[in-house]
Every structure is written in structure tokens, then in C-alpha cells.
Amino acid sequence: MIVAKNLSRQYRVQKDALNTGRFGFGLARREMETVDAIKNISFTINKAEAVGLIGLNGAGKSTLLKLVTGVLVPSNGELTVNGLDPSEDRKKVARDIGVVFGHRSQLWWDAPLKDSMEVLRMIYSVGKADYERRLSELVELLQLGDLILRAPRQLSLGQRVRGEILASLLHSPKLLILDEPTVGLDIIAKARIRTLIRSLIDDEGVTVILASHEVSDIEEICERTILIHEGEILYEGTIDELKSGADVERSLVLEVSVPAEDGSDSVEVREMTVPLTGGNTAAILEKAASSGTVSDARVTGGSLEAILAKLFDKITS
Amino acid sequence: MGKELLISIHLQWAYLRIGVKSALQYRINFIGGVMSLLLHSLLAALGGIVLIDRFGGVGNWELGQIIFMFGITRIQAGVIYSVFRGIVRWDGLVQEGLVDRYLVRPRGLLAQSPGADFDISGLGPIMAGFGLMIYGVTLSPPVWTWWLIPWIGVVLVSGTMIQLSLTMIIGASAFYNVKMGQATNAVERTQWQMNLFPASAYSLVLQGIITVGLPWAFMAFYPSHLIYNRAGDGPFGDTVLYLAPAVGALAFTIGYIVWRLGTRRYQGLGGM
Numbered sequence: 005m006i007v008a009k010n011l012s013r014q015y016r017v018q019k020d021a022l023n024t025g026r027f028g029f030g031l032a033r034r035e036m037e038t039v040d041a042i043k044n045i046s047f048t049i050n051k052a053e054a055v056g057l058i059g060l061n062g063a064g065k066s067t068l069l070k071l072v073t074g075v076l077v078p079s080n081g082e083l084t085v086n087g088l089d090p091s092e093d094r095k096k097v098a099r100d101i102g103v104v105f106g107h108r109s110q111l112w113w114d115a116p117l118k119d120s121m122e123v124l125r126m127i128y129s130v131g132k133a134d135y136e137r138r139l140s141e142l143v144e145l146l147q148l149g150d151l152i153l154r155a156p157r158q159l160s161l162g163q164r165v166r167g168e169i170l171a172s173l174l175h176s177p178k179l180l181i182l183d184e185p186t187v188g189l190d191i192i193a194k195a196r197i198r199t200l201i202r203s204l205i206d207d208e209g210v211t212v213i214l215a216s217h218e219v220s221d222i223e224e225i226c227e228r229t230i231l232i233h234e235g236e237i238l239y240e241g242t243i244d245e246l247k248s249g250a251d252v253e254r255s256l257v258l259e260v261s262v263p264a265e266d267g268s269d270s271v272e273v274r275e276m277t278v279p280l281t282g283g284n285t286a287a288i289l290e291k292a293a294s295s296g297t298v299s300d301a302r303v304t305g306g307s308l309e310a311i312l313a314k315l316f317d318k319i320t321s
Numbered sequence: 322m323g324k325e326l327l328i329s330i331h332l333q334w335a336y337l338r339i340g341v342k343s344a345l346q347y348r349i350n351f352i353g354g355v356m357s358l359l360l361h362s363l364l365a366a367l368g369g370i371v372l373i374d375r376f377g378g379v380g381n382w383e384l385g386q387i388i389f390m391f392g393i394t395r396i397q398a399g400v401i402y403s404v405f406r407g408i409v410r411w412d413g414l415v416q417e418g419l420v421d422r423y424l425v426r427p428r429g430l431l432a433q434s435p436g437a438d439f440d441i442s443g444l445g446p447i448m449a450g451f452g453l454m455i456y457g458v459t460l461s462p463p464v465w466t467w468w469l470i471p472w473i474g475v476v477l478v479s480g481t482m483i484q485l486s487l488t489m490i491i492g493a494s495a496f497y498n499v500k501m502g503q504a505t506n507a508v509e510r511t512q513w514q515m516n517l518f519p520a521s522a523y524s525l526v527l528q529g530i531i532t533v534g535l536p537w538a539f540m541a542f543y544p545s546h547l548i549y550n551r552a553g554d555g556p557f558g559d560t561v562l563y564l565a566p567a568v569g570a571l572a573f574t575i576g577y578i579v580w581r582l583g584t585r586r587y588q589g590l591g592g593m
Contacts (some may be wrong), residue, residue: 075424098427108418114343123335126328127426127433155346 005179005211006049006072011081013042013067013235041067043235044081049213051178054205056222056243057215059232060316065215068232069181072213073101086178099128102172106184109164110171111156117167118152121174128175135174142170146200162193169200180204182214186221198224219309231312233319243308252314254280254306256288262296273299329432333404340403340439351441358402358445362395366453369517380521385460386549387519392453393473393541394516395446397480398509403443405485407434411492412502414438420587430584431577463548472547479569480540484512486576487535493576493583512537525556532557539568 019035042064049055059065070076071083074090074097083090090097111120118139125135143152146166156164165185172180182201186194202225204210214225222229223243231239231246239246256278264270274296278288280303292298344351366388373384382390401409414420414434423433463469491505512535520528520538531538544565546552552559 070421073425075421094424095427095429098425101425103425105422108422110422112339112343114346115339119339119342123332123339126332126335127428129328129427155343 005051005053005086006047006213007082007084008048008071009046009082010044011042011046011071011083012040012044012079013064013071013076014079015039015041040235042071042078045232045235045237046081047230047237047240049211051211052205052209053228054201054212054214054226056226056229057213057232058219058222058229058312060320063232064235065232066183067235069183069213069215073103073181074098099175100178101181102175102177102179103181104165104168104172104183104185106165106182106187109156109168111164111167113157114155116153116155117148117159117170120156120167120171121152124171124174130175138174138176142173145203146170147196160193162189162196165189165193165197166200169197173204176208177210179211179213182212182216184216184218185214186216186218194218194221201225219307219312223308231315233316238315238319247306247308247311250306250311250315252306252311255304256280256285257302257304258288258292258298259300260292260296261299271296277304325429325432328428332428332432333436336436336439337404340436341441344441354440354442355445355448358399358442359449360445362399362446362449363452365513365517366391366395366449373518380519380523381554382519382521383461385457385462386545387457388453388460389457389548390519390541390545391517392450392455392457393476393480393545394513395450395453396477397450397484397540398513399443399446399448399450400477400481401443401484401488402446403440405435405488406440406443407436407438408485408488408492409505410438410502412495412505415495415587431580461549464550469548472544475566476541476544479544479565482569482573483536483540484509486572487512489576490579493580496583496587508535512540516541521555528556532561536568536572539565 015038016036017039019037045068057065057068067076071078072085072090074085074094077091085097086100088097110124111117112123121135121139130138139152143149146169148163148166148170151159151163151167156167159167169185180201185201186197189197198221201212201214205212205225212225214222216222226243228242229239229246230237258276258278259273260276261271261273264272276292278284280288289298289301344354369391370384370388373379373387378384379387407414411434414437419437420430423430423437426433487508488505491508494504515523515531515537520531520542523531528538532543539561543555543561546554546562552562555561
């Protein structure tokens with residue numbers, strides 16, 4: 005589906021944009037430098053796979069998405085999307101791509117959602133009958149109902165994001181690119197969007213690339229993740245492998261009901277936090293069970309977010 | 322190419338409908354926007370009329386004929402302001418990242434951008450332009466023949482293409498310099514001022530510039546010679562009087578080429 009081989013992308017940027025120089029001559033003579041946004045990276049994303057793109061701000065995630073969509077031309081290397089070079093065949097590639105930019109709407113703010121869909125139907129050359137069928141399917145799937153007749157300015161943020169997803173799926177794309185789709189959403193709306201994206205992958209076989217700072221989005225939607233830092237791939241693999249290989253302290257927190265110390269019949273609940281080291285879990289549980297009744301047990305510190313925070317902190321410092 | 326053009330025209334029509342519908346959500350603002358540009362055009366014309374009326378005409382042209390020509394350029398300006406608003410405001414769209422939004426779709430930038438930012442206020446200059454043309458022919462009636470109305474239509478389209486090409490060239494330079502709004506304003510205002518009076522009122526050098534360099538004289542002045550049966554009148558011969566459609570097509574082609582170069586540079590350079 006997507007194959008990148010030794011892909012690189014450089015930018016020419018002004019070295020010191022605020023330097024006006026002596027007597028303002030610096031304004032006329034700009035010093036430029038070349039910055040590597042993507043450095044010689046290779047990866048493959050298969051059909052119906054969901055891949056999370058994780059990286060700090062400025063890591064190169066947006067540049068990579070722009071390369072995949074053909075918005076930018078690679079400086080070096082090869083990139084194919086559905087067997088086509090996106091920079092050479094941008095329009096053909098775009099027919100099979102849907103894009104949701106969390107910060108950039110493709111809807112007309114003051115016109116009903118349905119009107120925006122009509123314009124997009126023309127842009128993607130979707131036949132009238134196919135359009136009507138697809139629209140009604142998606143409106144049901146996204147639980148938009150009569151909201152399709154309202155303008156985005158009359159919708160809540162969560163409803164608007166569903167409208168954006170509707171717009172990006174109208175032409176039945178094979179690849180869906182999501183850039184911060186759940187930014188600013190409440191937990192209910194987030195959960196709904198995640199379920200929806202997952203169902204698109206499972207039911208329609210859509211390939212998804214999800215770039216998000218919301219690590220929980222990636223954890224719940226994607227099987228695989230690509231970690232980017234300063235234009236290079238730090239890690240590529242499953243989230244489970246990333247978690248199991250991470251050097252992060254995890255603790256077992258137990259709530260144990262024990263007889264009260266005053267000798268009465270009452271019980272008191274004590275919380276025990278025990279660091280988890282290789283293979284000591286069974287021993288800890290055995291010991292806790294012998295001292296009372298274990299009413300609750302949870303592991304803390306091993307979340308993907310904690311692993312990534314530690315990893316990026318280590319790299320940047 | 323033909324199919325693409327047809328889809329593009331359809332798309333502009335869809336933009337226009339959605340733009341009008343959006344504008345009508347705010348009726349007072351809608352009326353205010355149209356009225357302000359209508360009055361702006363009429364007041365500019367009024368200033369010119371007062372001035373010209375003192376002399377009975379300028380550059381061998383009567384007041385009515387001058388008003389008629391100014392009316393033509395107002396309609397052209399109004400069409401560019403509303404229908405091609407996306408190109409007029411191109412630097413803003415580049416900065417807001419909307420160009421990326423267009424590039425992830427299976428259409429060219431020029432097919433998507435002109436009417437995407439449709440502004441109904443352009444209806445003001447269009448209404449003022451028609452009013453001025455009617456007033457102009459009332460004061461100085463041309464000799465009506467069968468080809469006059471089609472010719473006026475051709476003049477309106479070709480003049481729009483001329484001004485549009487300059488807007489496109491400036492718009493495309495936003496790919497190099499990002500902020501170009503002031504340059505767009507400067508060109509628009511200069512064209513406005515220059516077209517307020519007939520080209521024959523200016524020096525020969527200036528006439529040369531607006532004939533060969535920035536071909537504003539083809540927007541209304543030269544083609545109006547045929548409307549008012551004034552062949553043999555100008556310093557550059559009679560051929561120029563018929564050239565408005567060709568100049569419009571040529572200017573648009575140049576504008577399109579520059580636009581394409583700018584787009585390629587954007588895709589080559591990325592973040593501006």
C-alpha cells in the first residue's frame with residue numbers, strides 16, 4: 005500500500021529571520037540554510053493496517069504526511085502509494101486518500117454540511133447515485149442524522165469532527181490520513197471517534213495513518229506505531245513490543261482488606277504499592293493474599309504515554 | 322482538458338451557490354458589504370464626472386463615453402473581487418495552509434481556488450458598473466448594430482482575463498514571498514485610477530506602458546473605439562482596437578504559466 009525507501013526531505017529556511025543586520029542591510033541579504041526534515045527513512049504500511057505516527061512537535065510527522073499525499077516532493081528516495089508516486093501522480097493518488105486535519109476544516113462554516121458534501125462530490129467526481137447511497141450510510145454510521153442540514157458553526161466540536169470525517173470518507177478512500185483528529189474533544193466524543201475509525205479499518209478495509217499527540221488514540225486504534233524524532237525513525241513495530249521492551253518502572257498497587265488491629269470484627273482496607281521487577285508478581289500476590297483479602301489490583305507506570313515521555317525526555321536531554 | 326474545464330466551471334458555480342447561501346446567513350452584513358462597494362464605485366465615478374464635466378470631456382472623449390468605459394472596468398473588477406476571490410486573497414490562503422488542503426484533492430489548484438473564497442460584496446461594483454454603462458450610453462449613445470452587445474460581452478470577459486492574469490502573477494509570487502496582499506492592492510488601485518480616464522488623456526509613454534506592459538488599455542479603452550465608431554483615432558493604429566480577446570487570452574496564458582511555476586516551487590519547497 006505505502007512503501008518508502010530511503011526517503012529524505014530537506015527545506016531551505018532563513019538562518020536568522022530576525023537579524024536585520026547593520027543599518028538594516030540584513031533585510032535585503034538573507035542567509036539561507038538547509039534543514040533535514042526527513043532523513044533517509046524506510047517503512048511499509050500494508051492494506052487495512054492502522055499505523056500511529058508519534059513524535060514531538062517538529063519531529064517530521066507533518067512533512068511525512070505531506071510527502072505521502074503528494075503535497076511535497078521528496079528530496080531523495082522512493083515513495084509509492086497504491087503503486088503510484090504521489091509527487092508525480094498527485095491527482096490519481098488523491099482519489100484514494102481521505103484526509104482529516106484536526107486544525108484545518110474542509111467544511112464551509114456557514115453552509116449546511118450537506119452543501120459542503122455536494123461540493124466535495126464534484127471535486128471527487130462521485131456519481132449521484134453512489135453519492136446518495138454513501139452519504140446515507142455514513143450519516144448513519146457517524147450518527148449525524150439531521151445535523152447534516154446544519155452549518156458547522158451551529159455544531160459542537162465533536163459533531164464538527166464527525167462532519168470532517170464524513171467529508172473525508174465521501175469518496176470511499178482506501179487510505180485515511182488523520183492528523184490530530186480528536187484534538188479538543190471530550191472523552192465521550194473521543195471514544196466515539198475511536199470506535200468509528202476502528203470500524204472503518206475492520207469493516208471497510210481502510211488503511212489508516214494516525215498522527216496524534218493523544219497517545220491513547222494510537223493505543224486504541226493502531227496495531228503498529230512509527231516513532232519519529234528529528235526526521236528519523238526511532239522505532240517501528242507493534243505497541244505491545246514497544247511496551248514490553250521499555251525500561252520503565254511499573255508498580256503493582258493492591259487494595260487488601262485486613263482485620264482491624266484493635267481486635268474488633270471490623271476490617272480496614274490498606275493500599276500496598278510494590279515495584280514490579282522481573283517475575284516477582286506471583287510472589288507479591290501470594291504474600292498479599294495470605295495477609296488478607298485482595299479487593300483490587302492494578303498496575304501503574306507502564307502506560308504507552310509514560311514510556312514515550314521517558315523515552316523522549318531521555319533523547320532530548 | 323475539456324472535461325476538466327467543465328468540472329472546474331461546475332465547481333465555480335457550486336462555490337457561488339454555497340457562497341451566496343453563506344452570505345445570506347448574515348443579511349445585514351450581506352447588504353452592507355454590497356452597498357459599501359457599490360457606493361465606493363459610484364462615488365469614484367462621481368468624482369471623475371465632476372472633474373471631467375468642467376472640461377466637457379478628456380482626451381477627445383465625451384463624458385458619457387468615459388462613464389461607459391469606467392462602467393466596463395467596474396464590472397470586470399467586481400467579477401474578480403467575488404468570483405475569483407480565492408486568487409485575489411491567495412497569499413492569505415497560502416499562509417492559512419489551505420493550499421495543502423487543495424493539494425490533497427484530485428483537482429488542480431486553479432480549478433479549486435478561484436471561487437473557494439467567494440465574496441458576494443463584488444456584486445456592488447458589478448451593479449455600479451451596469452448602472453454606469455447604462456448612464457454612459459444615455460449621455461453618449463453609440464451607433465447600435467447587431468454585433469455591439471456580443472462585442473461588449475467579449476470585452477467584459479477579455480478585460481476580466483487581463484486583470485485576472487495580473488492577480489494570478491502576484492498570487493503566484495506568494496509562493497516566493499508569502500505576503501503579497503499589498504502588491505495586489507497596489508495593482509488593483511493603480512488599474513482603477515488609470516481606467517477612470519481614457520488612455521488618450523495620458524502621455525505617449527504611459528499609453529505605451531498600458532498597451533504593452535500592463536495591458537489595461539485593452540480592458541475598455543481600445544475596444545470602446547469600435548463601440549463609438551472611433552477607428553483611426555489612436556497613436557498605435559487600428560489593429561489594437563480588435564486585439565482585446567487575443568490580449569486577454571495571452572495574458573491569461575502567461576498568468577497560468579507563472580501560476581504553475583509557483584505551484585511547483587511550493588511543492589518543491591514545502592513550508593513557506
